[in-house]
Amino acid sequence: MSWLTWRLQRSTIIAAVALIAVFAVVVPNLDLSSHLDSRAANGLFVLGPPAFATVVAVFWGAPLVAREYEHNTYKLVWSRDRSATRWLAVRVGQLLAPLVVLTIAVNLITRVLYDRIVAASQYPPSDVTPYDLWPPLQLTMVLAAFGLGILAGMVARSSVPAMGITLVVYAALRIGLGMFARPYLLPPLRYIGEGPPDGSMPVGFGYLDGAGHELSKSDAVTQCAATSPTGVQKCMGSNQIVRQYVDAQPPDRIQDLQLIEFGIYAAIAAVTLAAAWLVLRRRMVA
Amino acid sequence: MTEGIALAVEGLGKRYRRKVALRDCSFELPAGRVSALVGMNGAGKTTLLSVLAGLLPPTEGRVRLPAGERRIAFVAQEKPLYRHFSVRDMLRLGSKLNTVWDQQRALDWLARFDVPLDRPCGKLSGGQQAQVSFAVAIGSRPSVLLLDEPLSNLDPLARREVVKELLSAVVDTDMTVLMSTHVVAELSGVADHLLLLGDGELVLSGDVDDLLAAHRNYAGPRSERPPVPGEVLVASHVGGQSTFLMESFEPVAAPWTARPVTLEDLVLARLENARAVAA
Known part of the structure; x- marks a missing residue:
């Protein structure tokens, strides 16, 4: 990192390092036998890495260009001698190394936390999975955040609106992709009569009639009641008249899903950075 | 170049x-x-x-x-x-x-x-x-x-x-x-x-020197027409007297007098003229 990048970004870099240091101190000191601490551990595990990526998006990415516009300093640092696009490329390039190092630090601390949670309880909560901890995926999640922030700053040309836009868009992206789209990135497999193998990612469950059509729960109850009025409960569980199914992604597919999600975040990172560069070039050169 | x-x-x-x-x-x-x-x-x-x-x-x-x-x-x-x-x-x-x-x-x-x-x-x-x-x-x-x-x-x-x-x-x-x-x-x-x-x-x-040399203020008895040929930038008529700021360096006969213009006069006259043309 050059003196100039450090001088421009040092407060944000120091703040990020301090946050991660706090994370690193808290994780080994949690007492997972205590109910309160183990809930805190779950919360930290689920929210820690996305919070880091969001900090990168909002505090590293969004102000990078927006601040130069806001304070008119772009008129000082971009001119014929030193093109604006080169300035952007140098700033982004030089911030990538610290971003990668800090992301790896977050990844390692979160892994320690994961191991501690798993060791402390026989049945860890369902949202504690090592899915996001695959390093390439976690890294592209952070890079996409960074790119999104920079593009928002380029469009808004003012820090606070850029930070707001970045926060909303990145949160929507993470929630949409991580909580809703993820199980459907590949068409799920349907398990009828048997449960999916251990370690599967559950997608959904329901009932089928004899012909294999999906039934709503009330239809299933009606059918069971019609055929065997005395033992609706038994009928529902027996797979005789209506059958239960479970949709899931089996464990051997998890890596494919991670790869697809990695591809999506990598594409978002590449597209947002390229778009920011192109917008800037169009703005500066006819 | x-x-x-x-x-x-x-x-x-x-x-x-x-x-x-x-x-x-x-x-x-x-x-x-x-x-x-x-x-x-x-x-x-x-x-x-x-x-x-x-x-x-x-x-x-x-x-x-x-x-x-x-x-x-x-x-x-x-x-x-x-x-x-x-x-x-x-x-x-x-x-x-x-x-x-x-x-x-x-x-x-x-x-x-x-x-x-x-x-x-x-x-x-x-x-x-x-x-x-x-x-x-x-x-x-x-x-x-x-x-x-x-x-x-x-x-x-x-x-x-x-x-x-x-x-x-x-x-x-x-x-x-x-x-x-x-x-x-x-x-x-x-x-x-x-x-x-x-x-x-x-x-x-x-x-600046060329521009100032190429312009003159002419003052004389009230007249609708300037005393010399050239572009009139400003004409003003007060009482019995008329003044013309002109792009001209022609000498002029009495009772008219020619004075050099100041940069400020010239700039303001040119800007006002440009505005009048645009309007």
Whole structure:
């Protein structure tokens, strides 16, 4: 990192390092036998890495260009001698190394936390999975955040609106992709009569009639009641008249899903950075 | 490109979505001299300087620089600085961002105006911030220095000092300066070349001495017609007397008298004329 990048970004870099240091101190000191601490551990595990990526998006990415516009300093640092696009490329390039190092630090601390949670309880909560901890995926999640922030700053040309836009868009992206789209990135497999193998990612469950059509729960109850009025409960569980199914992604597919999600975040990172560069070039050169 | 030209502009135009900010501007800046870019607020001075500085792409036309060492420095009207940088940091920034850097020149400039090197720029007075901007621009040893309203937030004493230092820098380094202003009174003794912008169009350009020599104020008995042939810029009739500001240097017979015009008279007359034509 050059003196100039450090001088421009040092407060944000120091703040990020301090946050991660706090994370690193808290994780080994949690007492997972205590109910309160183990809930805190779950919360930290689920929210820690996305919070880091969001900090990168909002505090590293969004102000990078927006601040130069806001304070008119772009008129000082971009001119014929030193093109604006080169300035952007140098700033982004030089911030990538610290971003990668800090992301790896977050990844390692979160892994320690994961191991501690798993060791402390026989049945860890369902949202504690090592899915996001695959390093390439976690890294592209952070890079996409960074790119999104920079593009928002380029469009808004003012820090606070850029930070707001970045926060909303990145949160929507993470929630949409991580909580809703993820199980459907590949068409799920349907398990009828048997449960999916251990370690599967559950997608959904329901009932089928004899012909294999999906039934709503009330239809299933009606059918069971019609055929065997005395033992609706038994009928529902027996797979005789209506059958239960479970949709899931089996464990051997998890890596494919991670790869697809990695591809999506990598594409978002590449597209947002390229778009920011192109917008800037169009703005500066006819 | 001819010798002695620091920068040439051909058919330059800049259109924003609705508004035309610059229209068909063509001029040349004489090398090693101070040119003034004069116009009322909103005439397009900042747009023109931003295009010349490479911060804004023109919609049409082009800016040409002579071959060889040609570097432009621009001091924007806001005199932007990184507020959390110390003055020393700003000079270091200048040294990093420029292919040529003369630290001593920058330091000399700051010393001349008593600007403390270790104070953050945000804690400096407006005048001192302007001095830091000038020091960074001067330190980059530009061939062309563009200054947008450079004197606007300086006190009268500092104005005179800045002008003096700028002129000596021009002499020492063969630098060409283009400075914009809307205060015509600021120009006397500073600029020897004039570019006059009215509503996005170049109304007048040329050497100040030539322009002044080519215009006269004629006064005489009341008359609807001027006493000599030539373009009338301003005609006024008060009581029994008429005066005409004209583009003419013809001698005139009594009872008419001819007086030289001042730069301020000329600029105001030209701008008013341009406005009347546009309306």
